[in-house]
Amino acid sequence: MAISFTINERAAHVQADADTPLLWVIREHLKMTGTKFGCGAGLCGACTVHIDGKARRSCQTAVSDVAGKKVTTIEGLSADGVSHPLQKAWIEEQVPQCGYCQSGQIMQAAELLAKNKRPTREEIVAHMDGNICRCGTYPRIIAAIQKAAEA
Amino acid sequence: MSTIRATALSRRSFLVSSGAVGIAVTFGGFESMTAEAATNPAFKANSWISIDGDGTVTLMSPAVEMGQGSMTAVPACIAEDLDADWSKVRVITAPDNEALYGNPKFFGHMVTVGSRAVTGYYQKVRLAGAQARRIILVNAAEMLNVPVGELSTEPGVVVHAKSGRKLGYGEVAKTATVPNPLPKVTTADLKPQSQFRYIGKDLPRVDIPLKVNGKAKYGLDTELPDMVYASVLHTPVQGEKPVKIDDSATKKIKGVIAVMPVPTGVAVVAETLEASMKGKEALNVTWSQTSKARHYDNEKLAGEYRKVAADWGHASVDMLKKGDADGAIGKASKVVAADFVAHHVAHCCMEPMNATARVAGDEVWLWTSNQSVIDMKLAGAHGAGTKPDKVHVGRPFLGGGFGRRTDWDVALEATMLAKKIGNPVKVVWSREDDITQDMWRPFAVQRIEVGLDDKGDIVGWRHRIVAASYMARAIPPLFKKIGGKDPVSAVGGEFRYGVPAHRVDYVRAQSGFEVGAWRGVGAGYTKFAVETMVDEVAAAKGVDPLDLRMALLAKHPRSLAVLKTVAEMADWKKKRPEGRALGLAYSDALETYTAAVAEVSLDPKSGKISVHHIWAAVDPGLVVQPKNVAIQMEGAMTMGLGAALIEQITLEKGEPQQSNFDSYPVLRMADIPPIDVKVISTENEPTGIGEAGVPVVAPAIANAVARLTGGKRLRQLPMSPERVKSTLGGA
Numbered sequence: 001m002a003i004s005f006t007i008n009e010r011a012a013h014v015q016a017d018a019d020t021p022l023l024w025v026i027r028e029h030l031k032m033t034g035t036k037f038g039c040g041a042g043l044c045g046a047c048t049v050h051i052d053g054k055a056r057r058s059c060q061t062a063v064s065d066v067a068g069k070k071v072t073t074i075e076g077l078s079a080d081g082v083s084h085p086l087q088k089a090w091i092e093e094q095v096p097q098c099g100y101c102q103s104g105q106i107m108q109a110a111e112l113l114a115k116n117k118r119p120t121r122e123e124i125v126a127h128m129d130g131n132i133c134r135c136g137t138y139p140r141i142i143a144a145i146q147k148a149a150e151a
Numbered sequence: 152m153s154t155i156r157a158t159a160l161s162r163r164s165f166l167v168s169s170g171a172v173g174i175a176v177t178f179g180g181f182e183s184m185t186a187e188a189a190t191n192p193a194f195k196a197n198s199w200i201s202i203d204g205d206g207t208v209t210l211m212s213p214a215v216e217m218g219q220g221s222m223t224a225v226p227a228c229i230a231e232d233l234d235a236d237w238s239k240v241r242v243i244t245a246p247d248n249e250a251l252y253g254n255p256k257f258f259g260h261m262v263t264v265g266s267r268a269v270t271g272y273y274q275k276v277r278l279a280g281a282q283a284r285r286i287i288l289v290n291a292a293e294m295l296n297v298p299v300g301e302l303s304t305e306p307g308v309v310v311h312a313k314s315g316r317k318l319g320y321g322e323v324a325k326t327a328t329v330p331n332p333l334p335k336v337t338t339a340d341l342k343p344q345s346q347f348r349y350i351g352k353d354l355p356r357v358d359i360p361l362k363v364n365g366k367a368k369y370g371l372d373t374e375l376p377d378m379v380y381a382s383v384l385h386t387p388v389q390g391e392k393p394v395k396i397d398d399s400a401t402k403k404i405k406g407v408i409a410v411m412p413v414p415t416g417v418a419v420v421a422e423t424l425e426a427s428m429k430g431k432e433a434l435n436v437t438w439s440q441t442s443k444a445r446h447y448d449n450e451k452l453a454g455e456y457r458k459v460a461a462d463w464g465h466a467s468v469d470m471l472k473k474g475d476a477d478g479a480i481g482k483a484s485k486v487v488a489a490d491f492v493a494h495h496v497a498h499c500c501m502e503p504m505n506a507t508a509r510v511a512g513d514e515v516w517l518w519t520s521n522q523s524v525i526d527m528k529l530a531g532a533h534g535a536g537t538k539p540d541k542v543h544v545g546r547p548f549l550g551g552g553f554g555r556r557t558d559w560d561v562a563l564e565a566t567m568l569a570k571k572i573g574n575p576v577k578v579v580w581s582r583e584d585d586i587t588q589d590m591w592r593p594f595a596v597q598r599i600e601v602g603l604d605d606k607g608d609i610v611g612w613r614h615r616i617v618a619a620s621y622m623a624r625a626i627p628p629l630f631k632k633i634g635g636k637d638p639v640s641a642v643g644g645e646f647r648y649g650v651p652a653h654r655v656d657y658v659r660a661q662s663g664f665e666v667g668a669w670r671g672v673g674a675g676y677t678k679f680a681v682e683t684m685v686d687e688v689a690a691a692k693g694v695d696p697l698d699l700r701m702a703l704l705a706k707h708p709r710s711l712a713v714l715k716t717v718a719e720m721a722d723w724k725k726k727r728p729e730g731r732a733l734g735l736a737y738s739d740a741l742e743t744y745t746a747a748v749a750e751v752s753l754d755p756k757s758g759k760i761s762v763h764h765i766w767a768a769v770d771p772g773l774v775v776q777p778k779n780v781a782i783q784m785e786g787a788m789t790m791g792l793g794a795a796l797i798e799q800i801t802l803e804k805g806e807p808q809q810s811n812f813d814s815y816p817v818l819r820m821a822d823i824p825p826i827d828v829k830v831i832s833t834e835n836e837p838t839g840i841g842e843a844g845v846p847v848v849a850p851a852i853a854n855a856v857a858r859l860t861g862g863k864r865l866r867q868l869p870m871s872p873e874r875v876k877s878t879l880g881g882a
Contacts, residue, residue, distance in 0.1 A: 016423075016425070017405075017425065020423075020425045021425070024423070024424050024425050027372075028380075028423065028424050029423075031374060032365070033365065033368070033369075033371075033372035033374075034364065034365015034366070035365065036369075036371075036501070036502070036550070037371065037502075037503065037579070038501050038502075038503070038582065039582040039811055039812055040581055040582055040811075041582065041811050041812070041813070043811060043812035043813055044501070044582075044812055046501055073365065074364060074365040075364065075365045077364070078364075081363075081364030081365075081366065082360060082363065082364065086363075087363040087364060090359070090362075090363040091355070091359055091360055091363060094355065094356060094359060094778065094779075094782065095359075095363075096218075096356075096358070096359050096362035096363070097218030097219070097220075097782070097783075097786055098216075098217050098218030098500075098501065098502075098548070098549060098550050098551045098552075099218065099358065099359075099361075099362030099367050099548065099550070100369060100500075100501040100502045100548075100550030100551060101501045101550075102362050102363065103365050106363060124820075125820050125821050126821075128820050129819050129820050129821050130819075131819075131820070132501065132812060132817060132819060133501070133820075134499055134500060134501050134551050134553075134790070134817060135218045135501075135551065135786045135790075136785060136786035136787070136788070136789025136790060136818075136823070137782075137786065138789070138819075138820040138823045139785060139823065139825075139826065140782070141820070142820070
């Protein structure tokens, strides 16, 4: 079926089965590969995007559910790809190792900072606990979120 | 507002406009970079270094970047002796040319494993840097019409002090020529350590800006014109084959192109990824029931392996033999002995295994996140029936490696399918495929016996390791050549402790299950056994475990330094609050000196171990990137912590019982204690840091637990609540 939505402030029109995970539409139909596939079951957070401003697992979201909605991916977080406070903090704190989970981590963290300007350490951990990092960058992620919150 | 449309049609029209030449620049960052380098008019001083007229210096990174930081550390070593201006450096992952970029410490192969990138390339690339600097100087001398001996360099600039004239490297590069033959340089031409600008300083990692905005390209991000997708229904048990494939439901799914068997299962090829996945779900396959692995049940096998471990008459291969340990133990006044069991753990790279292949004539192109060019070339050659030198291997970023990505299974699937289908094929494994088809760390059973004299001093130490062989599966000729030793599955029994007689031997278990290399390899379980045993010896002798280690390592200043440092960091001798204890472990595995202390408490009711703090000290020789070393230690210890406490693959009749992050949990943010690391740089050859943090974690925790339980010891990994409870309940 034909489905239209907005992605990173551009209109997207795709032909896909209604139940196709949004993740595959973003990655394989629209060729925006910053959003990552990690588990396909909503267990790791690598595929996190924003749907109407809320962090959502795109592997668990059917494309038909975003018809008419606004999707933001890591590519759309800032105009130049480096100037969002979290992106700056991620670079300053040298967070990523393999980097694969980091798009999801940043999108998840961006939702937190959008609603809570000064999260405590506990609030950060509670908000981020659904996002797995196999390289073990967790301490750096916490430090970067705190740094971005102070910015 | 601009508009994007994505349909199958637009992909085809893209094909028409791009054509064969365009392919290289449409594959993604890693390919476009390489293609650009090949056609760049910049001055190419040697195979590692090219310099643009504007002074931009392009350096080759020979190792793949999987998070370990060598894409920055190795080029930093080139830049050091080139005397480059780091702000003008850009780094490219080197193409698949082993003759140029092979690792001198890995048989000349482009293999990013064993924590050997910096250690293997350190000297080679510094010499390349020095050589290119020499070429720049020779050219500058001609331009300035002065003797080359009067020239010196500042970062990126040639200086003629006498006349006060300066020439940027870019200016020289504009007209420079490469002398034939290339100037010879030796280690005498390398910069003295006192003049280092980059080695030992913290440079921001070059890959990180690409990893905060989705621009970094991983294997899974490969996009080829006319590409189709494949999902594979894998055998439920290693080694089985499909005997009957009912694909009637699959073939009804829109977009499915073909269903075909591959050596590892049955593949569904489709126009879209989602169609291939649906097609896989709809398959109905009857599997053979003949695999040897059907008898594999690791809980049951533990008993069998324990018998082998305790039978010193059993055929084995000596990994290490110093003196007569058997004789010394036979005559000892006391023998301390224990068995240790470590269960399988899975890699769980965040990027599930995947590969994209294109086959045209006798040539193969493979894009897959991989740790080994040669293994991918062999996979491509085998899969397409061609020669390895006809296989071109892309080297994108890896979404985790940890030893998994030397294996060629998914690359073979992609090549075979691409050859049959004609179109490029992208094979994407689900997380369930990734875990159930993983090449896990071996299931290992060990026995250590330590003979003591009447004063409690060690007279002999013997260590038996029973585990499946990585080497026998992955590199059979080498395994044979080195006499059946396995420096992967059975590494880590060796140590620098001063014991008069020491024997480590290996029994290759052949129970039908193939295994892999997992971060830290054998040391992940052998050091668990060794280090908890050292604590048992200390307890038998009635001395502090730190003091015993210091005494046994008295001749090794580097060992003493990491122990002393970590003891100070943790305030080792200070009494902890009731219910908490410290445990210590030391490792010199992989030639890196590491010591760790864990502060632990225990809930006897639930059996849950809580780790409150970890301190570690590490000496990896000369440190190239200190902050990155600390971060690698942090990450490796986090992975080691998961393996120590919660990670386990169990098999019942050969079927893995875990398949995603619900049944195979890994550590999350809330599970991580504070981790403090001190990095000690010494004037020794740089050694590996990617894995050094893994081995010390489990024994440090186990040793702390023993102090809380009055000597009741945990001898199985992971130290799950059930095992803790059964140990506490036992005698």
